[in-house]
Amino acid sequence: MLDVHTKGRAAVSSGPRERAEMDVFRLHSHGLWATMSKDR
Amino acid sequence: MFRRRRGEISVAVGKEEADLLRRLIAEYRTLLDAGGEPGDPIYARLFPSASLDDPDLDRQYRELASDSLDQHKRNTVEIATRSLGESGGWRSTLAEEEREAWLVLLADLRLAIGVRLAVTEETMGMPADPSDPEQWPLAVLHYLGALQESLVQACMGE
Numbered sequence: 001m002l003d004v005h006t007k008g009r010a011a012v013s014s015g016p017r018e019r020a021e022m023d024v025f026r027l028h029s030h031g032l033w034a035t036m037s038k039d040r
Numbered sequence: 041m042f043r044r045r046r047g048e049i050s051v052a053v054g055k056e057e058a059d060l061l062r063r064l065i066a067e068y069r070t071l072l073d074a075g076g077e078p079g080d081p082i083y084a085r086l087f088p089s090a091s092l093d094d095p096d097l098d099r100q101y102r103e104l105a106s107d108s109l110d111q112h113k114r115n116t117v118e119i120a121t122r123s124l125g126e127s128g129g130w131r132s133t134l135a136e137e138e139r140e141a142w143l144v145l146l147a148d149l150r151l152a153i154g155v156r157l158a159v160t161e162e163t164m165g166m167p168a169d170p171s172d173p174e175q176w177p178l179a180v181l182h183y184l185g186a187l188q189e190s191l192v193q194a195c196m197g198e
Contacts, residue, residue, distance in 0.1 A: 001079045011053065021090075021101060021104065021105065023161055024101065024105075025105050025109065026110065028087075028088060028090075028105075028109055029109065029114050030102050030143075030144060030147060031086075031147035031148055031151055033143065034084070034088075034090075035088075035089060035091050035092050036090055036091050036094075036095055036097060036101070037091060037092070037094070038094065038097075
């Protein structure tokens with residue numbers, strides 16, 4: 001969480017697309033702005 | 041404010057504040073019904089993008105999820121509206137689903153006002169005189185923050 005405060009972003013989860021979509025939905029449902037990106 | 045007492049979460053909000061919450065919920069419902077004009081920053085924050093660097097990924101996600109998120113917010117409004125009652129002050133104990141609904145709703149109401157005011161960390165530290173019409177939205181934002189804080193503390197307490 002300190003990463004979010006100091007760097008503006010934090011990696012919360014990684015894995016298959018469906019899992020990422022579920023995580024994004026859950027976070028959006030609570031007002032948090034989560035995004036997905038492809039691993040480099 | 042919200043309090044934890046003997047294992048239950050109770051709320052005590054006076055008539056003026058309860059009427060304010062009713063007005064805010066009505067505005068929020070209008071926002072949901074409007075479905076977001078293109079470029080509306082408040083709607084964009086409440087229904088945020090799912091990818092900043094891949095527009096296709098974002099579009100696919102929205103096709104999948106935006107109806108569900110809209111329904112989730114509407115359900116939240118229904119539960120919160122019922123618990124608040126139509127008029128007068130608000131004194132009650134909260135069921136589990138009502139706590140969840142108010143946590144979500146207070147977060148969204150604060151986001152909406154925060155976006156409208158383009159708040160920064162500095163703004164959040166500023167006092168706001170509620171009798172000054174220009175400072176009124178910020179005063180409301182601070183009030184909702186205090187209300188949300190009391191609910192979070194009540195939910196976390198033993």
